[in-house]
Amino acid sequence: MSSGFSIGLNALQANSGAIEVASKNIAASNVSGYKASEYLFQEALSRSIQPSSTGRFGATGTGGITRRAYAAGSTKYSSSPLDMSINGDGMFVVGLFKEPSPEKTFYSRSGQFLTDKDGFVVSSSGLYLYGYQPNIDATNVTDKVGPLKEPESPMPPSPTTSAFVSVNLDARKRIVPATKAVAGAEGGVGVNELDVNYPDTYSHVQQFPLYDKLGQQHAVSLYFRRVNENFYNLYVNVDGQVFAAELGEGNKITIEMPAKATEPAEPAADGEPVPGPKPVASFGFFEGKLVQVGAALVPGDDGAIAEAPELTAELGNMSLEFDIQPPKGEPLDPALLLSDPVSFKLDFSNTTNYASAFEVKRVDQDGYASGSLSGLSVDDKGFLRGQFTNGRTVVAGRLQLATFRGLGGLREVSNNTYQATEQSGEAIVGSGAEGIFGSIRSNSVEEANTDMAGELVRLMVQQRNYQANAQSIRTQVEILSVTIDVTR
Secondary structure, three states, X not given: OHHHHHHHHHHHHHHHHHHHHHHHHHHOOOOOOOOOEEEEEEEEEEEOOOHHHOOOEEEEEEEEEEEEOOOOOOEEEXXXXXXXEEEOOOEEEEEOOOOOOHHHEEEEOOOEEEEOXXXXXXXXXXXXXXXXXXXOOOOOEEEEEEEOEOOOOOEOXXXXXXXXXXXXOOOOOOOOOOEEEOOOOHHHEXXXXXXXXXXXXXXXXXXXXXXXXXXXXXXEEEEEEEOOOOXXXXXXXXXXXXXXXXXXXXXXXXXXXXXXXXXXXXXXXXXOOOOOOOOOEXXXXXXXXXXXXXXXXXXXXXXXXOXXXXXXXXXXXXXXXXXXXXXXXXXXXXXXXXXXXXXEEEEOOOOEXXXXXXXXXXXXXXXXXXXXXXXXXXXXXXXXXXXXXXXXXXXXXXXXXXXXXXXXXXXEEEOOEEEOOOOOXXXXXXXXXXXXXXXXXXXXXXXXXXXXXXXXXXXXXXXXXXXXXXXXXXXXXXXXHHHHHHOO
């Protein structure tokens, strides 16, 4: 008769455990990354310890174990780029300390992260998000693992050291005459100087920016002037203040920025126009392709270029070296002060002269101004990047993901955070979009995988089972009372 009480009590405990599991699944259904558990009933056995009964087992009721389901939950959109979900088996690696420690390293499917006051990326519970650290120039990552942190702001400027300009000069443009009619000039003809205010004195113009050591932006204007069928002369102006004077050895152009004390140009003779800028280089084209950048072609007294170099398909020098010096004295325009000398190489490769409209193919340079951090982003491979107001993007790290052979052996430390145990084995680590770890989705949150309808049904079933088992104990009590009454 006493075994009846034990069976009933065990059954009540088992059903109570099942109700507790279902209640927890329902209560945590709004927790990001929560993995629902299932209560598995099993027969509870006790082994007889009597020597004569070696190996015998007797049923004493029912018990149960809890099994966690690691199936992925549905995802929902989030406006935060640091909210992430994993499309695969991986788990985020988080920790309590800035220096990773095996005893204080945890794993979670909850991807709701934010930055703390020091710029570290942390979970909603304050755990550091671990990942691979950026390399020295923030273009990739190393194999060192640590807490991920947003890039330092502001970003220091970087001066221009190289530039690239590639355009198509319209071959249908007319040759700009070297002379023009000038009233009062000898013979009524004068030099047709380039004048930036008169587009008919040049064929095309293209600008590109450059940056000095303090991040101040300057503008370099390139004026192309067609002088014969295969050649264009190049004029170079910086900040609209000064034209380059001449081309030195090694295709090097030296420009000294003007100061307020700079002596004005000597006045022209009576009836003569003020001397204009001089070309510093020439572009030679063969069958529409740029084949050389060399010394400027100077027309003769009759305006024609007497000895233009003969061109072939063989490629020559395609670039110019620039050395721009700050003004000696008070700058002409303080707003455009050049802080230090700027030296860079300007490459014109792939410039063409086809019979089509003027087209800018590529204008690029490697300098940039200082910028403030404007946002963070995470791609599907887990690269954390910082965007700056100067248009630059740097790598701040790459998320580390982990999985386990024995997921069921993980120890739950909170509703959505787990710790490795001997039963789970060591973590298998990797990165997003690699193997079984899965890709990372930014601006999304994985919801709990709780089946609400199923949990409510289980709750009602276990409630009835609990009532039935409680009734069995009541029946045992009544039987015991009848037995006691018989002895009276």
